[in-house]
Amino acid sequence: xxxxxxxxxxxxxxxxxxxxxxxxxxxxxxxxxxxxxxxxxxxxxxxxxxxxxxxxxxxxxxxxxxxxxxxxxxxxxxxxxxxxxxxxxxxxxxxxxxxxxxxxxxxxxxxxxxxxxxxxxxxxxxxxxxxxxxxxxxxxxxxxxxxxxxxxxxxxxxxxxxxxxxxxxxxxxxxxxxxxxxxxxxxxxxxxxxxxxxxxxxxxxxxxxxxxxxxxxxxxxxxxxxxxxxxxxxxxxxxxxxxxxxxxxxxxxxxxxxxxxxxxxxxxxxxxxxxxxxxxxxxxxxxxxxxxxxxxxxxxxxxxxxxxxxxxxxxxxxxxxxxxxxxxxxxxxxxxxxxxxxxxxxxxxxxxxxxxxxxxxxxxxxxxxxxxxxxxxxxxxxxxxxxxxxxxxxxxxxxxxxxxxxxxxxxxxxxxxxxxxxxxxxxxxxxxxxxxxxxxxxxxxxxxxxxxxxxxxxxxxxxxxx
Amino acid sequence: xxxxxxxxxxxxxxxxxxxxxxxxxxxxxxxxxxxxxxxxxxxxxxxxxxxxxxxxxxxxxxxxxxxxxxxxxxxxxxxxxxxxxxxxxxxxxxxxxxxxxxx
Numbered sequence: 001x002x003x004x005x006x007x008x009x010x011x012x013x014x015x016x017x018x019x020x021x022x023x024x025x026x027x028x029x030x031x032x033x034x035x036x037x038x039x040x041x042x043x044x045x046x047x048x049x050x051x052x053x054x055x056x057x058x059x060x061x062x063x064x065x066x067x068x069x070x071x072x073x074x075x076x077x078x079x080x081x082x083x084x085x086x087x088x089x090x091x092x093x094x095x096x097x098x099x100x101x102x103x104x105x106x107x108x109x110x111x112x113x114x115x116x117x118x119x120x121x122x123x124x125x126x127x128x129x130x131x132x133x134x135x136x137x138x139x140x141x142x143x144x145x146x147x148x149x150x151x152x153x154x155x156x157x158x159x160x161x162x163x164x165x166x167x168x169x170x171x172x173x174x175x176x177x178x179x180x181x182x183x184x185x186x187x188x189x190x191x192x193x194x195x196x197x198x199x200x201x202x203x204x205x206x207x208x209x210x211x212x213x214x215x216x217x218x219x220x221x222x223x224x225x226x227x228x229x230x231x232x233x234x235x236x237x238x239x240x241x242x243x244x245x246x247x248x249x250x251x252x253x254x255x256x257x258x259x260x261x262x263x264x265x266x267x268x269x270x271x272x273x274x275x276x277x278x279x280x281x282x283x284x285x286x287x288x289x290x291x292x293x294x295x296x297x298x299x300x301x302x303x304x305x306x307x308x309x310x311x312x313x314x315x316x317x318x319x320x321x322x323x324x325x326x327x328x329x330x331x332x333x334x335x336x337x338x339x340x341x342x343x344x345x346x347x348x349x350x351x352x353x354x355x356x357x358x359x360x361x362x363x364x365x366x367x368x369x370x371x372x373x374x375x376x377x378x379x380x381x382x383x384x385x386x387x388x389x390x391x392x393x394x395x396x397x398x399x400x401x402x403x404x405x406x407x408x409x410x411x412x413x414x415x416x417x418x419x420x421x422x423x424x425x426x427x428x429x430x431x432x433x434x435x436x437x438x439x440x441x442x443x444x445x446x447x448x449x450x451x452x453x454x455x456x457x458x459x460x461x462x463x464x465x466x
Numbered sequence: 467x468x469x470x471x472x473x474x475x476x477x478x479x480x481x482x483x484x485x486x487x488x489x490x491x492x493x494x495x496x497x498x499x500x501x502x503x504x505x506x507x508x509x510x511x512x513x514x515x516x517x518x519x520x521x522x523x524x525x526x527x528x529x530x531x532x533x534x535x536x537x538x539x540x541x542x543x544x545x546x547x548x549x550x551x552x553x554x555x556x557x558x559x560x561x562x563x564x565x566x567x568x569x
Contacts, residue, residue: 025500027494063537073541077553086499097506099539099542100510100546104539107536111519114532236479240515245482249490
């Protein structure tokens with residue numbers, strides 16, 4: 001058994017190591033080292049916990065059993081998961097953090113002596129407040145992430161689910177959570193604690209169902225943030241510095257990512273949270289205008305011809321590339337282009353895909369060197385000088401309407417200036433609008449050639465024709 | 467007058483939010499997915515609470531309602547710790563620079 005002062009210092013060290021883990025991600029070279037810092041921090045925190053309890057009696061063997069059980073499940077998932085499923089995986093992991101926070105809060109509530117928080121039915125006021133906040137946020141994170149997971153996995157429809165009185169209902173529930181915490185703290189009643197958990201689960205569910213598929217990057221980041229605040233709440237209860245530091249880091253990390261994602265769509269955070277965007281506007285209005293405008297469509301042969309005669313090509317990947325698993329086929333096409341001395345770069349919009357950085361991971365998986373991949377601000381001026389833009393699976397993020405039509409729902413959203421290229425190749429299955437539910441003007445431009453096919457198949461065919 | 471220890475924890479919390487703010491803004495956008503998976507893994511340091519809960523049983527019985535929730539939380543948190551760090555490792559291993567020499 002080690003003194004509580006010494007263990008507090010070790011918890012501080014592991015908190016610092018977690019900061020270094022995030023710091024490492026500022027560049028790919030230092031990132032692997034950063035991850036090792038994170039692992040080291042975790043090992044220190046767990047070891048110190050064992051040493052400070054100093055109880056290696058019967059219970060210890062069960063702790064080890066459950067660690068091995070969870071560890072093997074986690075490792076199995078980590079090695080088997082395809083990179084295209086990262087958004088689902090991250091949503092699933094968030095739900096586990098939330099549920100773990102709830103469980104820890106429950107056991108602290110049932111057995112406060114073990115945590116040094118007073119006795120059952122007479123828990124220290126401060127601890128009880130922290131505990132209920134941690135439990136409530138954890139419960140919201142859990143049920144919210146489950147819904148996000150189901151939507152990403154396609155088990156639940158990605159279109160927003162809205163009903164009358166939704167916002168007032170949510171507001172009432174949120175207020176009642178605060179009232180419940182107040183009464184819970186004054187009465188110490190365990191019934192109120194269970195009710196608090198149940199309605200927190202409910203509100204997490206209700207908050208996420210009205211949010212549409214294309215807003216998932218914001219939702220995932222937001223839940224990431226919540227899982228951090230839940231951990232911090234529990235950290236206050238347990239008076240544990242490692243947890244408080246980590247909770248604050250994760251909480252602010254998720255908040256920043258949500259902000260970046262919202263900015264990438266030019267929408268306010270509240271606008272996303274209130275939900276209902278996309279799908280609702282997708283009515284018959286767009287279909288009638290479609291017929292009037294001519295579209296040039298081509299095949300793999302035409303596309304290969306255009307690219308062969310180009311000197312520089314910019315590739316714009318989007319969610320469709322992930323769905324079609326076309327990243328490897330794309331890399332092969334680019335290899336062929338490079339052999340012909342054609343300069344190729346990749347342009348990534350901040351909200352391309354279903355989570356922050358989604359496209360970058362897929363390209364990295366296909367062995368695309370990260371110094372050929374550029375962010376929107378870095379590459380947007382290069383479109384004017386490029387010969388061919390190859391849009392694969394992206395749609396709304398290339399729509400010039402965002403710059404020209406103040407009436408459009410996506411007006412003001414930063415978009416890639418794809419239309420400035422000499423010619424645009426647009427791989428898409430049909431002319432259907434993207435998630436924002438609006439028509440893309442790019443389809444009808446003089447210099448656009450539509451390639452109607454599955455992204456992977458089309459890319460392979462082009463490679464054959466090069 | 468003595469300062470309540472809660473104030474110290476609150477200070478750590480607020481300062482960590484600022485540290486987090488500046489550190490996360492310096493993360494390159496291409497690593498945002500690994501950032502999410504690694505934050506997932508480190509927030510599972512909540513396992514320290516789960517271990518305390520799991521070992522709270524007395525010598526008569528290892529299992530009581532409180533410790534059972536502790537054990538379940540341990541399992542959930544370790545799924546995240548192993549899953550989160552390993553999948554981050556796997557992703558980061560894929561980020562490579564352009565090869566300068568020919569193969």
